[in-house]
Amino acid sequence: MSKPISEPEPIAPAAPKRRAGRKSEVSSRDLLLRAARKEFATKGLEGARVDQIATKAGVNKQLVYHHFSSKEALYQAVVEEAYARIRAEEAKLDLSEGDARDAMARLVAFSFDYLAANRDFVALLTDANFHQGRHLKTSQTLPQLHSHLVDMIKETLARGEAAGQFRADVDPMQLYISIAGLGFFYFNNIHTLSSIFERKFSDKEQIADRRAHVVDFVLKALRPD
């Protein structure tokens, strides 16, 4: 089970090198990036205000244009960083231990927990899709990024199948989408769902319930006949 990611350390590969040992000062660029993530995740690309982002970051508004060249470019940087972040997290995931069922359970749980801990990411991803994926230009990054996870699914499926724990003929890609969707939809539409079922789905208990259901649901679906 993955532990929730708390305050995210800046992951900005292309950031200008900073003089090491320069105290623990955070670069204004990172401050902006962090504030922007929150703002964009909450309000979306159009709803977000450059002013707000600068204020939250505690820097001058014009620095946004100094470091990034436009609101849109900042948005893109935020989206890219969000992907880089999840990739870094996923890399830590090791499914080789234990039996296949257990490994698969860990993977599903990880996926769910990541979304639970990174609601910003959910919102950002949705918003980016809203804009026709216009901000996902880095065509290689994305496939690369997920190949690891899909590979792990593939291997685990094979392992489970060999051990008679999983049925055959499961498409890893579709399974990946299903695993993601079972959690994503819950968080993405949490307000509608809360309204429909008249309960607060953002409560810890409800989330735990959903998590249990999702893990169970996937494992049940993979049982051999």
Add this chain to the structure above:
Amino acid sequence: MSKPISEPEPIAPAAPKRRAGRKSEVSSRDLLLRAARKEFATKGLEGARVDQIATKAGVNKQLVYHHFSSKEALYQAVVEEAYARIRAEEAKLDLSEGDARDAMARLVAFSFDYLAANRDFVALLTDANFHQGRHLKTSQTLPQLHSHLVDMIKETLARGEAAGQFRADVDPMQLYISIAGLGFFYFNNIHTLSSIFERKFSDKEQIADRRAHVVDFVLKALRPD
């Protein structure tokens, strides 16, 4: 299997009665509603332009304020109409025929097909959730709206369990969320997914593949041990 919803007839319960025999002219209110749905679904609440909506509807901008009192109110009307529309569609669904497995398959397929045919609805729902469900105020409508579906799920589950076709202990609400999520996520994040897996998920064939997977996945998960 449900047939895709084509050009949606105006469903506007609160619409002022139209002068009968007044040719086959569509009321400007409906024109606006229709144009607004497209615009809001494509651009979101903030991204949408009142000007654009009026232009697309072929009416004067001021009419927006005549019929609805603000952009936000128009948005709400659009969202509500979208819900009303799906409710009307669902009402046609009859799961009493055939055995439980078949009924459940029809339900999952219907759910998937509805999203496939109403991508606007997917976008709208997501956008509404982005705004903290602020536009879903009609607190009674939503639960009512879905109770039919959840009831059908409950009944079908019971029927299948009794017949030894489904396992016991499946939470109908969680199942409902899962069914919706398996399709919703696919359409909602279609750009990211297409980018990740380097294929056009909006293609008919890919959609058909996903549909098959989803139906199969749910049925497999419901099998008795």
Add this chain to the structure above:
Amino acid sequence: MSKPISEPEPIAPAAPKRRAGRKSEVSSRDLLLRAARKEFATKGLEGARVDQIATKAGVNKQLVYHHFSSKEALYQAVVEEAYARIRAEEAKLDLSEGDARDAMARLVAFSFDYLAANRDFVALLTDANFHQGRHLKTSQTLPQLHSHLVDMIKETLARGEAAGQFRADVDPMQLYISIAGLGFFYFNNIHTLSSIFERKFSDKEQIADRRAHVVDFVLKALRPD
């Protein structure tokens, strides 16, 4: 001798028709156009401030964007109107009376006087040329516009030549440019010239001197050998 053009009546062919008899109210569009001419002529395209233009016109700044769609478009409208204005003025010029020398003198004087009375036009023309003529797009308008004048020059030259008053072989186009240039340069570079020759060339007397010189200079140049 042409009488100086005083307060220019709005010449805006494409302007929306106004309800006749609507008092003597000037449309805000015309107010803007007039204010913009002054502002652009004084400060140039970049130096001009939309705010200032609106203030001078006594209307709301956003009306600029309502009537014209951008500062640049307003600039273009102003330039075009300036041309339309001079064309209208030129049309009144009749060189058929009197002998050729007299007619030519009237033409040169008219040209000079027009610039003297319309210093805005001089400035505007220069500024438009500064911008690579990017705002002179109406490709047909311009040639048409001047053909009348060039035709008059041609006829007058022919008439004078026939009467033994003018030498032959004078290129009408080059003559046109010379006539224009002899006056234009004076007004366009009036500050430098004033500085160089340490006198105020904007004074009435200096202008009259220059006028006399120009008329004389051209006529002398045209004398038969």
Add this chain to the structure above:
Amino acid sequence: MSKPISEPEPIAPAAPKRRAGRKSEVSSRDLLLRAARKEFATKGLEGARVDQIATKAGVNKQLVYHHFSSKEALYQAVVEEAYARIRAEEAKLDLSEGDARDAMARLVAFSFDYLAANRDFVALLTDANFHQGRHLKTSQTLPQLHSHLVDMIKETLARGEAAGQFRADVDPMQLYISIAGLGFFYFNNIHTLSSIFERKFSDKEQIADRRAHVVDFVLKALRPD
């Protein structure tokens, strides 16, 4: 006939002495001045960007403020240098040889050629005039600068008159303005003119035509009766 001025060597009287033998490196001040001339000539005072100038010069923006104290001061420096440059060029002109008509022809041609070769100068001069000559403060420089030329005109006129080649009563100052204007207007308004007469006046042949006309025109105007 003057030969066109090609790549202008820096003429900056007030420039700080450079460390001799310091390779053939051009001082950043000169690089800036050169880049600024281009930029100001092309875009005008307001249109020019300090950033652009620095970039074009290949130096840091702050150096602009190091060497000159403001954009406006840099502009002034550029304008002054432009005048110094033409003065240096004119100094080379010697009209004492040959007869008066020939000398005058050389002078007119020189004037025309200088403008043809230094289009930047034309633009700069115009722009400076646009700003009410605010940047021509060096009140003594300018008169001095031109006195040589005017003197030459005066002498040549006198010589020609004495030889019966020129008519009397020609005002040297007005003649100077006319000579300058006949060329200046052509280059200054080259876009409008090209548009009007539907030909590319920037073409070599057109320029040659104009040059011939101007020289001829002036000489014809100076003929004795």
Add this chain to the structure above:
DNA sequence: AATGAATGAGTTTTCATTCAT
């Protein structure tokens, strides 16, 4: 002499909304 980061004061432009008819 040289530089990258930072900033204050604008400037154009956008946009929902209202007015007058």
Add this chain to the structure above:
DNA sequence: TATGAATGAAAACTCATTCAT
């Protein structure tokens, strides 16, 4: 029901200039 003109508030973005090094 319908419309074109008008507006206030705010938004993104620009740009000359200065700071710290």
